Amino acid sequence: MAKLPTTSGTRPRGTRAETTEAPATAPQRNKLQETGVSTIDWLDERTSLSAGARWMMFRKIPKGTNWFYTLGSATMFAFLSQAVTGVFLAMYYDPSATRAYESVRFLTNEVFLGEFVRGMHKWGSTVMVILIFLHMARTFFFGAYKYPRELNWVIGVVLLILTLAMSFTGYLLPFDQRSYWATTVGVAINGTGPLVGPYLSDFLRAGPEFGATTLARFYAIHMLLLPGIIAAMIGAHLYLVARLGTTAPPWIRAESSPELREDSK
Amino acid sequence: MPVPDDRKQQPKTTADAKIPGAYEGETVTRRRFMTASAHTAGGIATAAFTLPALGMAFGPVFEKEQVRWEAVGPTEDFPDDTYIPRTITLSPGIGEVGKSTVYVRRYNDTIDSEVKDEYNDYVAITSRCMHLGCPVRYVEASERFICPCHGGVYDREGKVSGGPPVRPLDRFYTRVRDGIVEVGPRYSLNSELRRFSPRDPGQAIDGVGQYLYPSRPSIRKLPGT
Ligand code: HEM
Numbered sequence A: 001m002a003k004l005p006t007t008s009g010t011r012p013r014g015t016r017a018e019t020t021e022a023p024a025t026a027p028q029r030n031k032l033q034e035t036g037v038s039t040i041d042w043l044d045e046r047t048s049l050s051a052g053a054r055w056m057m058f059r060k061i062p063k064g065t066n067w068f069y070t071l072g073s074a075t076m077f078a079f080l081s082q083a084v085t086g087v088f089l090a091m092y093y094d095p096s097a098t099r100a101y102e103s104v105r106f107l108t109n110e111v112f113l114g115e116f117v118r119g120m121h122k123w124g125s126t127v128m129v130i131l132i133f134l135h136m137a138r139t140f141f142f143g144a145y146k147y148p149r150e151l152n153w154v155i156g157v158v159l160l161i162l163t164l165a166m167s168f169t170g171y172l173l174p175f176d177q178r179s180y181w182a183t184t185v186g187v188a189i190n191g192t193g194p195l196v197g198p199y200l201s202d203f204l205r206a207g208p209e210f211g212a213t214t215l216a217r218f219y220a221i222h223m224l225l226l227p228g229i230i231a232a233m234i235g236a237h238l239y240l241v242a243r244l245g246t247t248a249p250p251w252i253r254a255e256s257s258p259e260l261r262e263d264s265k
Numbered sequence B: 001m002p003v004p005d006d007r008k009q010q011p012k013t014t015a016d017a018k019i020p021g022a023y024e025g026e027t028v029t030r031r032r033f034m035t036a037s038a039h040t041a042g043g044i045a046t047a048a049f050t051l052p053a054l055g056m057a058f059g060p061v062f063e064k065e066q067v068r069w070e071a072v073g074p075t076e077d078f079p080d081d082t083y084i085p086r087t088i089t090l091s092p093g094i095g096e097v098g099k100s101t102v103y104v105r106r107y108n109d110t111i112d113s114e115v116k117d118e119y120n121d122y123v124a125i126t127s128r129c130m131h132l133g134c135p136v137r138y139v140e141a142s143e144r145f146i147c148p149c150h151g152g153v154y155d156r157e158g159k160v161s162g163g164p165p166v167r168p169l170d171r172f173y174t175r176v177r178d179g180i181v182e183v184g185p186r187y188s189l190n191s192e193l194r195r196f197s198p199r200d201p202g203q204a205i206d207g208v209g210q211y212l213y214p215s216r217p218s219i220r221k222l223p224g225t
């Protein structure tokens, strides 16, 4: 009954799709497929999202595109994995100075699959940092930061800083000796920035000493503030990728048409 | 030769522009006025929730820490030739995490070069390394404070004798009440053991350092010291 999403132009915007019988349904098209197709059709008729999806997914890519071009997506999947595992860790985590350690211990030792999910988050954070640097190296060595893609490089640098800030704020959360002292040292390093450093470290600690609200502050930054900004930045990054297209590897030369070649005469 | 300005002269008032229903002397069109009002309203609404939220996040930077004095033991507990470690609470209400070790001894004219006043009958030295804040330990045998992190070493007075630390170990004000030694707020010292408002580890205060790392509103040395 339903039709595949039509390309724009076959019917004026805002009009209903025809509901008349489709020509004799092919026997192999079962009920399930019908439902799927008509759902998508229903959505697309109201949102026109398929055009955007096609714009994003069916892009022309340059000759020579290779596996190194997947590093950006790999970084994004590492982030998605962090986001999903993190949300579920947050169901057991308690950001209070007196209970944080115990809540992480409980999550690791008692909760079904807790150790596994925590392990994914913990190792995943390192994987994400490694991937982000590899991706950055790829764009650097392929010269992909040049005109007109400078802004995407800048957004990438912001994403790198945000990712490192995620690692820094996340490291405190298990609240064991290593977390505590690493954060003490990290905040002190941050305080050595001239003029603003001392105020910044007071901001991070919520006061001149590591206090009752420091952990909650790190937690809020780690799980709400930064992931939100990172997600938005990834959106902007990908928009520019689709908008500008990707660069060919530096060893690919543009091919001129044979008649224009000097030696073909 | 000046380039002739061939742009159209903009009419000064809406009446000059022949906009229907224009008032005498009206210079802003109603459409522009409405646009500006809508943007202003949006700006005010955004500021109404953003500013208080930011204020809450940055408030602690300007809030003054309360001065607290904590008893660490009777005067006769503390000799003048070695340190006795005592635990004090730096941040109340968070259990073990808020505690820290101080090294206490009586002021000794032959060792001490810090100027004597009412607040240092007893010398109380922090265990926080002035490189980046790891916990230092006083080693009796070598009469040195030693940091486990990056090899910072301090002499018996807490002055840097080696490694990366940028200034002598911070101290705490002390006073005696009814024969009990009490430890108060922390202060920092430059390499001549002159007092400064407390800085964080890693912040040098010799020379230009004291201006590069200004004292903060949240924590200050006691007035008059
Ligand atoms: C929406 C995103 C995220 C949420 C909700 C989240 C939430 C959490 C929670 C609840 C914990 C404490 C539990 C634990 O220590 O195992 C944690 C720890 C941690 N997070 Fe995240 N996180 C997110 C993303 C990230 C990202 C992107 C990174 C780094 C690239 C990261 C790095 C860390 C690290 C290093 C720890 C300490 C892990 C450990 O030592 O156990 N997180 N996070």
Ligand code: FES
Pocket: B129, B130, B131, B132, B133, B134, B147, B148, B149, B150, B151, B152, B163, B164, B165
């Ligand atoms: S923190 Fe003590 S030497 Fe680095």
